[in-house]
Amino acid sequence: xxxxxxxxxxxxxLTEQAPAADDAAIAELARxxxxxxxxxxxxxxxxxxxxxxxxxxxxxxIHALNNAYYDVERFGLRFVASPRHADVLMVTGPVTKNMRDxxxxxxxxxxxxxxxxxxxxxxxxxxxxxxxxxxxxxVSDVIPVDLHIPGCPPQPIAMLRGLLALLDRVxxxxxxx
Amino acid sequence: xxxxIDLVQKGRKVRHHAPWPRAVIDSALWASTASELAQGRLSxxxxxxxxxMVHMAILDQEAAxxxxxxxxxxxGSYPSVGARHPPALRLERTINDLFGLSAEGxxxxxxxxxxxxxxxxxxxxxxxxxxxEASPYPFLTTIGEGVHQIAVGPVxxxxxxxxxxxxxxxxxxxxxxxxxxxxxxxxxxxxxxxxTLERGVxxxxxxxxxxxxxxxxxxxxxxxxxLQLVVPDxxxxxxxxxxxxxxxANHLGDIGAICNDASFALIHAHCSVLREAVLRAADLAxxxxxxxxxxxxxxxxxDLDEWGTKAIRAALNDIRLRFAVLVExxxxxxxxxxxxxxxxxxxxxxxxxxxxxxxxGRASGRSFDARKTLVYPPYERLHFxxxxxNEGDVNARVWLRVREVVxxxxxxxxxxxxxxxxxxxxxxxxxxxxxxxxxxxEGFRGDILVWLRVQExxxxxxxxxxxxxxxxxxxxxxxxxxxxxDFPLCNKSFNCSYSGQDT
Numbered sequence: 171x172x173x174x175x176x177x178x179x180x181x182x183x184l185t186e187q188a189p190a191a192d193d194a195a196i197a198e199l200a201r202x203x204x205x206x207x208x209x210x211x212x213x214x215x216x217x218x219x220x221x222x223x224x225x226x227x228x229x230x231x232i233h234a235l236n237n238a239y240y241d242v243e244r245f246g247l248r249f250v251a252s253p254r255h256a257d258v259l260m261v262t263g264p265v266t267k268n269m270r271d272x273x274x275x276x277x278x279x280x281x282x283x284x285x286x287x288x289x290x291x292x293x294x295x296x297x298x299x300x301x302x303x304x305x306x307x308x309v310s311d312v313i314p315v316d317l318h319i320p321g322c323p324p325q326p327i328a329m330l331r332g333l334l335a336l337l338d339r340v341x342x343x344x345x346x347x
Numbered sequence: 348x349x350x351x352i353d354l355v356q357k358g359r360k361v362r363h364h365a366p367w368p369r370a371v372i373d374s375a376l377w378a379s380t381a382s383e384l385a386q387g388r389l390s391x392x393x394x395x396x397x398x399x400m401v402h403m404a405i406l407d408q409e410a411a412x413x414x415x416x417x418x419x420x421x422x423g424s425y426p427s428v429g430a431r432h433p434p435a436l437r438l439e440r441t442i443n444d445l446f447g448l449s450a451e452g453x454x455x456x457x458x459x460x461x462x463x464x465x466x467x468x469x470x471x472x473x474x475x476x477x478x479x480e481a482s483p484y485p486f487l488t489t490i491g492e493g494v495h496q497i498a499v500g501p502v503x504x505x506x507x508x509x510x511x512x513x514x515x516x517x518x519x520x521x522x523x524x525x526x527x528x529x530x531x532x533x534x535x536x537x538x539x540x541x542x543t544l545e546r547g548v549x550x551x552x553x554x555x556x557x558x559x560x561x562x563x564x565x566x567x568x569x570x571x572x573x574l575q576l577v578v579p580d581x582x583x584x585x586x587x588x589x590x591x592x593x594x595x596a597n598h599l600g601d602i603g604a605i606c607n608d609a610s611f612a613l614i615h616a617h618c619s620v621l622r623e624a625v626l627r628a629a630d631l632a633x634x635x636x637x638x639x640x641x642x643x644x645x646x647x648x649x650d651l652d653e654w655g656t657k658a659i660r661a662a663l664n665d666i667r668l669r670f671a672v673l674v675e676x677x678x679x680x681x682x683x684x685x686x687x688x689x690x691x692x693x694x695x696x697x698x699x700x701x702x703x704x705x706x707x708g709r710a711s712g713r714s715f716d717a718r719k720t721l722v723y724p725p726y727e728r729l730h731f732x733x734x735x736x737n738e739g740d741v742n743a744r745v746w747l748r749v750r751e752v753v754x755x756x757x758x759x760x761x762x763x764x765x766x767x768x769x770x771x772x773x774x775x776x777x778x779x780x781x782x783x784x785x786x787x788x789e790g791f792r793g794d795i796l797v798w799l800r801v802q803e804x805x806x807x808x809x810x811x812x813x814x815x816x817x818x819x820x821x822x823x824x825x826x827x828x829x830x831x832x833d834f835p836l837c838n839k840s841f842n843c844s845y846s847g848q849d850t
Contacts, residue, residue, distance in 0.1 A: 175613075219506045220502060221507070222509075223530070223533060223846075225554065225555060225556040226508055226556035226844065226845070227553070227557070227639070228556070230556055230600075231636070232506050233619075234623060237616075237619035237620060237622070237623050238616060251505070264533060266531055266533055267464040268462045268529055268530045269530050270464065272502050272509065276502050298546075298549055299534070299535070299553075302534035302535075302538050303465050303467050303534050303537060304470070304532050304534035304537070305533055305534065323556065323637070325630075325636065
């Protein structure tokens with residue numbers, strides 16, 4: 171373990187290591203998120219993730235936001251365990267009829283001001299599951315949505331970009347409920 | 348003891364069912380097959396319905412043979428398999444929810460996927476509109492001094508799928524866990540009916556996001572079996588490459604996440620980096636991080652070029668270098684082992700009874716791996732071992748994954764070295780008469796079964812059985828006697844799919 175820690179001390183951070191185009195974009199986005207997030211919310215924005223019926227693909231990529239490459243926590247973006255601690259709900263999936271209640275309750279348990287980000291193609295309108303007897307449809311059919319991030323699933327970089335867009339809107343006061 | 352072939356021969360064999368036979372049998376033979384399953388001579392691979400018929404897929408592991416047995420149920424009922432063989436319980440409850448077919452003698456009549464929210468009952472057997480009115484779900488009772496219940500979910504604390512867990516605890520110790528699933532039921536089998544094969548494979552790839560390759564693989568193989576389609580050699584090899592990359596990414600993620608649930612964040616952080624390396628290589632090579640929508644009936648939609656090969660090789664070399672250090676760290680950290688050794692023990696007898704696939708089964712002595720037991724191309728030309736352990740604890744499930752990572756690294760190497768040239772896809776021609784196909788593919792979590800019937804290029808009925816069906820119930824058994832605080836650890840070591848089970 172000491173060896174791993176020791177190596178980590180001297181190895182450059184992974185985010186800045188590769189000079190590829192997408193890494194540059196992450197760095198650029200990262201700076202922008204940082205400035206806006208601080209202006210509006212000090213140093214923190216708490217996110218509660220709700221799977222309203224997804225295939226789990228979006229969750230995998232949301233998880234990736236926490237890895238060393240994307241490391242959202244350095245911008246004060248933090249995933250929290252309870253809607254009561256959250257500023258933002260990130261909702262994935264077509265909303266299934268069996269999850270509708272739970273999603274509504276989670277929304278109402280989140281204190282104001284709050285924002286909802288619908289993540290993935292299914293979250294927009296049910297995606298390829300639209301029309302099923304077991305599916306309500308998109309997230310906005312159940313709770314108000316401030317932003318939609320497309321993709322099946324969206325890449326982590328697209329989600330970072332989306333959170334930035336949300337922060338911009340929050341700043342101009344356009345979407346604050 | 349009748350063999351699987353005897354069972355099929357006693358029934359009326361169905362034409363155009365491939366590659367394994369299907370026979371329509373009578374209810375007496377259905378019931379005696381249930382007894383055979385209960386005695387452990389045969390394994391239950393799947394049990395599903397149609398509007399007036401039930402099917403079960405049976406595996407004879409020693410003979411590496413599979414057969415589908417079907418029973419007409421014109422009066423809407425059939426002899427319960429679950430009454431004799433508990434692994435069938437949830438499947439029979441589901442058949443009742445979706446088709447209104449009742450299993451005679453089924454000891455548990457509660458609905459499973461139907462939460463009274465759909466506005467219809469028996470949706471796959473011609474819907475009947477019913478008012479949305481939820482009735483309370485009676486959980487099983489536990490009686491004893493000082494026992495108390497802890498209700499968790501469907502919305503959990505982490506970034507995971509929804510499901511409800513009802514713990515009954517005595518102090519710190521779990522006396523009983525009961526799961527209630529079905530929250531992510533999307534009605535995929537309903538959407539399949541009438542779908543084209545293109546849409547069908549798209550839906551199959553969205554049953555469980557972490558197994559998108561394996562599901563598309565299984566659906567395509569079932570469709571190809573039905574249509575007698577021969578897949579080009581290069582496509583077969585590319586499919587195996589995709590499947591092994593998916594296995595690698597998931598196992599690496601799981602190993603880290605299990606350690607994280609034992610509060611050992613260091614391995615988690617490093618494993619997440621390795622997982623990301625696989626996903627980035629997949630993105631460079633195939634244009635999608637999870638490799639979605641690449642396997643289709645007839646072949647694959649994308650070729651692998653020189654750059655893709657290089658990206659995969661580079662990622663693998665990186666993983667080889669770094670993974671060994673992490674494994675050594677896991678092995679030498681007593682505080683971590685203290686959490687994983689002897690925790691959440693799944694007894695080999697239960698794993699065998701439930702025909703549990705994947706690391707859950709193989710960490711508890713069940714050696715089944717579809718790639719080895721049922722051998723599908725190109726695995727007959729690849730060298731790999733199927734690791735098996737007997738301890739059945741969280742530690743064994745970690746080691747199983749570690750050893751499978753090593754095998755998959757070697758498999759990817761072999762595939763890249765031997766990848767044949769040639770076309771990527773053979774066109775599917777619609778057949779006027781109904782044809783049926785079945786496929787079993789080894790996903791990272793275990794064996795995925797897909798059965799379908801196609802006619803004139805459209806799916807008439809398709810059933811997708813996730814490995815989790817036979818793993819979730821075992822988690823209830825494995826957690827018994829453990830402390831509540833070890834549940835996340837046990838749960839992650841099983842890593843069952845909610846969406847796959849709920850479909």
